[in-house]
Amino acid sequence: MIALSMIPLTGCVTESFSALTAVGSLGGAYLNYLGAEKGEPVIVTPPLVDYADAVQGLAADELEQLGPPCARDVVIADCSALARMVTDYDVLRDKIRASKTK
Numbered sequence: 702m703i704a705l706s707m708i709p710l711t712g713c714v715t716e717s718f719s720a721l722t723a724v725g726s727l728g729g730a731y732l733n734y735l736g737a738e739k740g741e742p743v744i745v746t747p748p749l750v751d752y753a754d755a756v757q758g759l760a761a762d763e764l765e766q767l768g769p770p771c772a773r774d775v776v777i778a779d780c781s782a783l784a785r786m787v788t789d790y791d792v793l794r795d796k797i798r799a800s801k802t803k
Contacts, residue, residue, distance in 0.1 A: 767784040770782075770785035
């Protein structure tokens with residue numbers, strides 16, 4: 702349960718919009734819409750939280766105890782839905798990091 706509470710339910714947002722809608726609706730994120738070309742998508746990513754090595758180690762140990770992850774659409778015997786969500790969260794963090802390097 703602790704590992705699930707560490708998973709923020711946010712993700713990448715890609716949106717093309719006018720200057721009037723740039724400030725506001727995306728959780729208070731500030732968008733540099735003046736520097737964007739007309740019609741150019743602006744990528745807004747949430748900040749990534751860094752975890753201490755000790756916390757990461759404990760989370761890895763707890764994740765190993767959960768068992769193999771379930772599929773995203775089917776629950777079978779001895780699979781872990783939480784392990785699936787944590788695995789997907791890891792992929793999401795990788796995608797956020799990749800979008801920030803562009």
